[in-house]
Amino acid sequence: MTGLVIIGGSDAGISAALRAREVDPSSGVTAVIADAFPNYSICGLPFYLSGEVPDWHALAHRSQAEIEEQGITLRLDTRAIGIDPERRTVRVVDRHGTEDDLAYDRLVIGTGAEPIRPPITGINLPGVYALHTMEDSFAVHDAITERSPRRAIIVGGGYIGLEMADALTTRGLGVTLIELLPTVMSTADAEIGEVLRVELERHGVHVTTGATVARIEQEAEGLVVYGEPEVRVAADLVLVVVGVRAVTELARAAGVETGERGAIRVTRTMETNVPDIYAAGDCVETWHRILERPTYLPLGTTAHKQGRVAGENAVGGHCIFQGSLGTQVVKVFDLAVAGTGLRDRTADGFTPLTVETVVPDHKAYYPGAHDLRIRVTGDRITGRLLGAQIVGYWKAEVAKRIDTYATALYNGMRVAEINDLDLSYTPPLGSPWDAVQVAAEAWVRARGAVADTASEPVGRW
Amino acid sequence: MTGLVIIGGSDAGISAALRAREVDPSSGVTAVIADAFPNYSICGLPFYLSGEVPDWHALAHRSQAEIEEQGITLRLDTRAIGIDPERRTVRVVDRHGTEDDLAYDRLVIGTGAEPIRPPITGINLPGVYALHTMEDSFAVHDAITERSPRRAIIVGGGYIGLEMADALTTRGLGVTLIELLPTVMSTADAEIGEVLRVELERHGVHVTTGATVARIEQEAEGLVVYGEPEVRVAADLVLVVVGVRAVTELARAAGVETGERGAIRVTRTMETNVPDIYAAGDCVETWHRILERPTYLPLGTTAHKQGRVAGENAVGGHCIFQGSLGTQVVKVFDLAVAGTGLRDRTADGFTPLTVETVVPDHKAYYPGAHDLRIRVTGDRITGRLLGAQIVGYWKAEVAKRIDTYATALYNGMRVAEINDLDLSYTPPLGSPWDAVQVAAEAWVRARGAVADTASEPVGRW
Numbered sequence: 012m013t014g015l016v017i018i019g020g021s022d023a024g025i026s027a028a029l030r031a032r033e034v035d036p037s038s039g040v041t042a043v044i045a046d047a048f049p050n051y052s053i054c055g056l057p058f059y060l061s062g063e064v065p066d067w068h069a070l071a072h073r074s075q076a077e078i079e080e081q082g083i084t085l086r087l088d089t090r091a092i093g094i095d096p097e098r099r100t101v102r103v104v105d106r107h108g109t110e111d112d113l114a115y116d117r118l119v120i121g122t123g124a125e126p127i128r129p130p131i132t133g134i135n136l137p138g139v140y141a142l143h144t145m146e147d148s149f150a151v152h153d154a155i156t157e158r159s160p161r162r163a164i165i166v167g168g169g170y171i172g173l174e175m176a177d178a179l180t181t182r183g184l185g186v187t188l189i190e191l192l193p194t195v196m197s198t199a200d201a202e203i204g205e206v207l208r209v210e211l212e213r214h215g216v217h218v219t220t221g222a223t224v225a226r227i228e229q230e231a232e233g234l235v236v237y238g239e240p241e242v243r244v245a246a247d248l249v250l251v252v253v254g255v256r257a258v259t260e261l262a263r264a265a266g267v268e269t270g271e272r273g274a275i276r277v278t279r280t281m282e283t284n285v286p287d288i289y290a291a292g293d294c295v296e297t298w299h300r301i302l303e304r305p306t307y308l309p310l311g312t313t314a315h316k317q318g319r320v321a322g323e324n325a326v327g328g329h330c331i332f333q334g335s336l337g338t339q340v341v342k343v344f345d346l347a348v349a350g351t352g353l354r355d356r357t358a359d360g361f362t363p364l365t366v367e368t369v370v371p372d373h374k375a376y377y378p379g380a381h382d383l384r385i386r387v388t389g390d391r392i393t394g395r396l397l398g399a400q401i402v403g404y405w406k407a408e409v410a411k412r413i414d415t416y417a418t419a420l421y422n423g424m425r426v427a428e429i430n431d432l433d434l435s436y437t438p439p440l441g442s443p444w445d446a447v448q449v450a451a452e453a454w455v456r457a458r459g460a461v462a463d464t465a466s467e468p469v470g471r472w
Numbered sequence: 473m474t475g476l477v478i479i480g481g482s483d484a485g486i487s488a489a490l491r492a493r494e495v496d497p498s499s500g501v502t503a504v505i506a507d508a509f510p511n512y513s514i515c516g517l518p519f520y521l522s523g524e525v526p527d528w529h530a531l532a533h534r535s536q537a538e539i540e541e542q543g544i545t546l547r548l549d550t551r552a553i554g555i556d557p558e559r560r561t562v563r564v565v566d567r568h569g570t571e572d573d574l575a576y577d578r579l580v581i582g583t584g585a586e587p588i589r590p591p592i593t594g595i596n597l598p599g600v601y602a603l604h605t606m607e608d609s610f611a612v613h614d615a616i617t618e619r620s621p622r623r624a625i626i627v628g629g630g631y632i633g634l635e636m637a638d639a640l641t642t643r644g645l646g647v648t649l650i651e652l653l654p655t656v657m658s659t660a661d662a663e664i665g666e667v668l669r670v671e672l673e674r675h676g677v678h679v680t681t682g683a684t685v686a687r688i689e690q691e692a693e694g695l696v697v698y699g700e701p702e703v704r705v706a707a708d709l710v711l712v713v714v715g716v717r718a719v720t721e722l723a724r725a726a727g728v729e730t731g732e733r734g735a736i737r738v739t740r741t742m743e744t745n746v747p748d749i750y751a752a753g754d755c756v757e758t759w760h761r762i763l764e765r766p767t768y769l770p771l772g773t774t775a776h777k778q779g780r781v782a783g784e785n786a787v788g789g790h791c792i793f794q795g796s797l798g799t800q801v802v803k804v805f806d807l808a809v810a811g812t813g814l815r816d817r818t819a820d821g822f823t824p825l826t827v828e829t830v831v832p833d834h835k836a837y838y839p840g841a842h843d844l845r846i847r848v849t850g851d852r853i854t855g856r857l858l859g860a861q862i863v864g865y866w867k868a869e870v871a872k873r874i875d876t877y878a879t880a881l882y883n884g885m886r887v888a889e890i891n892d893l894d895l896s897y898t899p900p901l902g903s904p905w906d907a908v909q910v911a912a913e914a915w916v917r918a919r920g921a922v923a924d925t926a927s928e929p930v931g932r933w
Binding site: 022052054055058063064069070072300310311312313314315316333334335336337338339340341342347349351374375376377378405406408409410411412413414415417418419421422424428430431432433434435436437438439440441443444445447 | 513516525530531533771772773774775776777798802803837866872875879883889895896898902905908
């Protein structure tokens with residue numbers, strides 16, 4: 012029997028707890044959770060705020076009772092304030108201020124990430140919010156429902172900023188989105204960012220890119236955001252969502268080393284440098300399957316997988332995290348934008364070539380066809396698939412098409428081999444060569460080596 | 473320069489022609505096509521007949537002009553009536569009855585398949601139709617639009633029968649579907665067939681399974697179909713769609729050998745036993761990637777791939793057909809049914825285990841979630857993924873989810889490895905563990921070896 016303590020009750024922590032109990036039902040598992048909301052879907056917050064999910068309780072992946080039924084002890088509203096690796100104890104404090112030591116055989120740290128707070132004067136003013144925890148979400152929800160704001164400013168055009176632009180527009184607010192970089196969604200190519208800009212503007216969002224925000228002031232007309240060049244926008248509500256950073260203070264104080272982007276350094280078995288301390292989720296660096304090195308990719312999907320590996324290994328398993336491809340999808344109004352793997356700008360160590368193809372999602376003769384814009388990135392030298400990006404109508408199977416590329420990437424396929432895949436076809440839902448294959452073929456042609464085809468009996472790369 | 477003659481103008485023939493010209497622009501390519509409809513999407517016929525595709529011209533993958541622009545000579549309304557492998561000529565006859573010999577260096581046979589005509593008395597009566605060629609389609613279209621039939625009987629519950637039940641119901645006809653086997657869609661498991669039966673009946677289709685049709689008679693009340701047990705149904709229109717068989721007479725007369733289900737025997741380079749004669753598409757046997765032996769799987773997707781391989785090799789290439797998984801999807805009313813790979817009944821040489829999981833297509837808290845029924849088949853001994861079937865709402869990304877399994881199958885993955893895939897997630901379009909992973913995990917649990925996980929560092933099988 013292993014005594015396992017887990018710090019954190021979001022995706023990584025609860026996944027670790029559940030997996031540990033599944034693999035070793037004799038293990039004792041206690042999760043220390045800073046708030047009262049174990050296993051909530053943080054990714055669902057924008058949809059609660061948009062009104063599409065009326066009851067926030069629905070955002071729980073599992074209820075507290077469901078987790079406890081698995082034999083997991085939950086210490087809610089309890090913060091971990093210190094780890095003693097020598098004595099193998101975690102110092103915790105509950106909401107009454109009472110301190111206590113929890114003994115562990117193995118510890119899993121899943122302290123997650125917190126919003127980056129950029130150096131903006133006035134960022135602490137009432138009416139300026141971050142969006143990461145359930146509490147943040149309640150605060151924004153109260154502001155929307157009780158104070159009937161008409162105008163919102165979103166600082167940050169990443170995927171949460173984009174989802175919130177959609178959500179607040181859906182709520183009836185006039186939205187201005189301010190992004191530092193030249194295009195929104197900087198995790199995708201600029202061409203995709205421009206498609207998103209058009210979609211945002213089509214729905215009435217004012218989009219300002221290439222702009223820095225310097226200060227926020229409370230003036231007669233509301234909160235006024237000032238920035239460069241020539242930014243002056245007034246609103247009733249400001250959201251600052253410019254990314255997150257790993258929460259590592261507790262770990263570092265216990266001698267745990269950090270690495271990429273300040274996240275906790277872990278092995279692919281999710282072990283830290285300190286014996287018997289594992290870590291997983293948004294607080295750790297993530298092995299990238301194509302780059303074959305650690306990166307910082309805080310994503311819910313990855314947190315679930317890493318938590319599972321940590322939980323299994325913490326009770327004696329021998330699991331290896333198979334790595335992330337950074338696969339993502341986001342819905343913005345009527346579009347879905349998805350990506351997996353590398354782009355020209357991120358393909359360090361490769362010789363990337365990216366080719367864009369516009370192709371209908373299904374046979375154009377069947378009603379309701381929508382063009383997909385697909386960007387395939389491959390290595391010019393070896394022909395290996397490195398990544399793909401798709402933007403198109405959100406119901407045009409964009410998300411699961413990126414999954415075909417993600418599965419190909421996982422297996423180290425060459426771009427040309429995509430055309431050998433036996434994919435499904437019926438005119439309402441595809442083409443004899445699916446859109447993902449048409450785009451792969453366009454890449455092969457652009458590479459300029461017709462003879463180097465998928466079916467050629469050569470080694471992979 | 474290679475002189476290439478292609479017999480057949482459907483998917484395989486035109487793919488071969490286009491690929492030959494692409495790989496060797498100096499090659500002379502002539503396609504001999506029995507009708508006036510090169511490169512038509514046979515799979516689109518049900519949607520023309522349903523009225524969803526108003527103009528049949530739209531069914532062409534490419535126009536005649538687009539094909540000819542690629543330097544391909546089309547001999548339309550011209551039938552090949554003999555092949556002389558010694559002299560390397562093809563005897564053809566045009567619509568005026570004029571015969572001619574075409575010389576070839578290499579020949580590609582793409583004569584396709586034709587509907588099986590079961591031994592039903594009265595199958596030749598007016599009002600009884602097959603559905604395979606454009607001409608068939610025009611005949612049925614004329615019957616529907618000019619004679620205003622009210623009742624239709626469809627003999628055969630395979631995918632064309634199912635699509636036509638949908639199409640004719642959409643046209644306002646009352647439809648009776650008669651299937652020999654205990655469930656419709658016998659290429660899927662019976663559990664899926666039962667889901668389809670409910671969907672058909674929900675839309676007013678009368679479904680009779682386990683019934684043989686013995687004769688059709690023209691009586692006062694219309695065409696009456698008689699069968700066992702106790703089948704007597706009257707209608708204005710009867711469609712007999714019980715499958716297809718390879719058209720091989722021309723090839724056999726030239727000494728070309730046949731194999732699986734009477735289809736032309738080919739190598740994986742799409743060569744027949746006769747020198748310089750290639751064959752591809754619905755007239756040939758198809759290498760199955762998992763079974764590693766020839767099967768008969770006449771599908772448009774496969775015909776395109778085989779045609780491409782044949783065309784490339786016929787002008788000097790060295791392409792290998794990578795095999796079929798039998799991946800299919802069909803839309804029936806509001807459902808899509810998709811499958812790839814093997815099932816318990818088809819997994820010869822394996823020790824199959826099939827596990828069914830019902831799981832929502834995306835986070836249930838986001839509106840519009842639909843349950844998917846996913847059946848995963850894997851090998852009990854090795855853990856290897858053998859196949860998958862999905863049925864669910866047709867817009868719930870059923871088709872592209874089967875493609876994830878198909879891509880995993882192509883790469884020989886184990887079921888447990890599916891959980892290591894980095895798939896996309898956003899609450900409106902998925903879950904942190906996608907439905908395909910939840911189903912894979914259920915299989916792993918059912919196999920009863922929790923320790924044998926995806927992440928375990930073991931060989932593949």
